Amino acid sequence: MGKYVIGVDCGSGSVRAGLFDVASGELLNTAVKDILINNPEPDYYEQSSDDIWNAVIITVKQVLVNINAEDVTGISFCATCSLVALGTTGKPESVSKSGDSKWNIVMWMDHRAGEEANAINATNHSVLKYVGGSISLEMETPKLLWLKKNLPTNYRNTEQFFDLGDFLRWKASGSLSRSVCCIVCKWTHVNEEGQNFWDESYFSKVGLTDALPKIGNTFSFPGDSVQISAEAAKELGLGSGVKVGFSQIDAHSGVLGMIGCGNVPQERVGLGRLALISGTSTCHMALSPKSVMVPGVWGPYYGVILKDMYLSEAGQSAAGKLLDHVVMSHVAYPELAKECNNSVGKVLSYLEDVIRKEANPNALTEDLHIWPDYHGNRSPLADPTLKGMISGLTLSNTRTDLAALYLATIQALTVNTEVVTSKRKWKRPATPSKSWLSVGVSQNQNFISKCTLTLSVFQSLFQTVPSPVLLGAAMSAAAAVGTEVRDIVSKMAGGCSIIQPNASAKGFHDRKYRVFLQMVADQKKYREIMKS
Numbered sequence: 001m002g003k004y005v006i007g008v009d010c011g012s013g014s015v016r017a018g019l020f021d022v023a024s025g026e027l028l029n030t031a032v033k034d035i036l037i038n039n040p041e042p043d044y045y046e047q048s049s050d051d052i053w054n055a056v057i058i059t060v061k062q063v064l065v066n067i068n069a070e071d072v073t074g075i076s077f078c079a080t081c082s083l084v085a086l087g088t089t090g091k092p093e094s095v096s097k098s099g100d101s102k103w104n105i106v107m108w109m110d111h112r113a114g115e116e117a118n119a120i121n122a123t124n125h126s127v128l129k130y131v132g133g134s135i136s137l138e139m140e141t142p143k144l145l146w147l148k149k150n151l152p153t154n155y156r157n158t159e160q161f162f163d164l165g166d167f168l169r170w171k172a173s174g175s176l177s178r179s180v181c182c183i184v185c186k187w188t189h190v191n192e193e194g195q196n197f198w199d200e201s202y203f204s205k206v207g208l209t210d211a212l213p214k215i216g217n218t219f220s221f222p223g224d225s226v227q228i229s230a231e232a233a234k235e236l237g238l239g240s241g242v243k244v245g246f247s248q249i250d251a252h253s254g255v256l257g258m259i260g261c262g263n264v265p266q267e268r269v270g271l272g273r274l275a276l277i278s279g280t281s282t283c284h285m286a287l288s289p290k291s292v293m294v295p296g297v298w299g300p301y302y303g304v305i306l307k308d309m310y311l312s313e314a315g316q317s318a319a320g321k322l323l324d325h326v327v328m329s330h331v332a333y334p335e336l337a338k339e340c341n342n343s344v345g346k347v348l349s350y351l352e353d354v355i356r357k358e359a360n361p362n363a364l365t366e367d368l369h370i371w372p373d374y375h376g377n378r379s380p381l382a383d384p385t386l387k388g389m390i391s392g393l394t395l396s397n398t399r400t401d402l403a404a405l406y407l408a409t410i411q412a413l414t415v416n417t418e419v420v421t422s423k424r425k426w427k428r429p430a431t432p433s434k435s436w437l438s439v440g441v442s443q444n445q446n447f448i449s450k451c452t453l454t455l456s457v458f459q460s461l462f463q464t465v466p467s468p469v470l471l472g473a474a475m476s477a478a479a480a481v482g483t484e485v486r487d488i489v490s491k492m493a494g495g496c497s498i499i500q501p502n503a504s505a506k507g508f509h510d511r512k513y514r515v516f517l518q519m520v521a522d523q524k525k526y527r528e529i530m531k532s
Helices: 049-063 114-122 126-130 140-150 152-157 164-173 180-186 200-206 209-215 230-236 250-258 320-328 333-339 344-357 361-365 399-421 445-454 468-480 485-492 503-531
Strands: 004-010 014-021 027-034 072-079 083-086 160-163 190-192 195-197 225-227 243-245 274-278 282-288 298-302 310-316 369-371 389-391 436-439 459-463 496-499
Touching (some): 049 230, 160 180, 164 230, 200 209, 344 399, 361 399, 389 503
Parallel strands (some): 072 243
């Protein structure tokens, strides 16, 4: 095995590449390149596969500076669960009403396919049991159905539909195999012990039988590898012997990067932890050797992270994005941003300082409450039509008021984590007891740490690796060279630190929890009134 592997993470707004030492799991070099997002109208979010691949080329070359390319033996990709459309000879096929072929990706957070998701759920097909009973409009088959209905020519002209991670693997190798991580979790592919198939009756029932030839019938599993293509090796500055590993959804890559931290014995890898992966959205992920189905919780998905484990997945559609939106929408933001050189991160750090200096920070939000579903509810309610709510606004618009709003938003996201994990079946056996929460420290460390400290019920295991998502991709790259995935996880996992629950805030937190549940009940009541 060579010295180095490269993990590439394509997030919502940027591509990141990381060069890792295989022996230690240390992140040696990293590079980031912003990518384009087209938001032509509310709830429509589109990207360009050409733009993303160019960002991959740039970032991979940057992490190779002063490195002998022949010492790199593997590369692997993870990405958001976004839908890529390619026409003849691999050219981009437009998914945009504008017809511009540049925009050939429907992003994961795109909500155009609401009617199509409702139509699919009305079928009550058996595959829906794997998505908590109802499919999300963020998943791929509702989006395929939208394209077929609204852009029929583009749909017909598309020869390959990829999940974004599989597209990147194809660009690097020419392989058309689809990752079970992507297609099982987002495309309704069935993967159970001894079974691996597309349920053709589902595609027939929803009117997508003609999509099956476009989404592939060869599959890739954790630990798999293919050879890098000569063209990609030249573009990326890598040697011709590099292996391209199993592609993953970004959050799922983060789970792989986290489950071994803290010197977990190989036989315990993947057990006893609930992983919180946070960025634009938040994912709550748990692995189990047993299959557990829970309404409103996605899965269980077999073999998508480790070959012999089931994944259960819940989450919040907007988390980091919600924080940015709430803060940037406040009247006090423009002046503060100017002082902070228009850096959102610096603004959030300033607000953290304001909160820290308060003798009793919770007093800031005693009468300020937020329901955080500005972009619908992913779980456990599985209702994309829910809206955000704020109770407790005044005419005051100071920076302290902005800090209070920021804190209230974090508290709302935190309470939602407890709501998700409080479902009895979800906890048994898919998650551990209510004492451990493994947290991957990502770009928004302030958000994650504040969430953790606000909770009064979890003991949290903080990973010291700068990017568990990149690390997970690097682990897949290392496994591609020939080592079993669990061995790689044990070998490359970073250290951890423990944060104890904030016991002094338990009474306050419990009251916030009760208000939180009341807010959604009130919203539903308002809808009933307006419909009467």
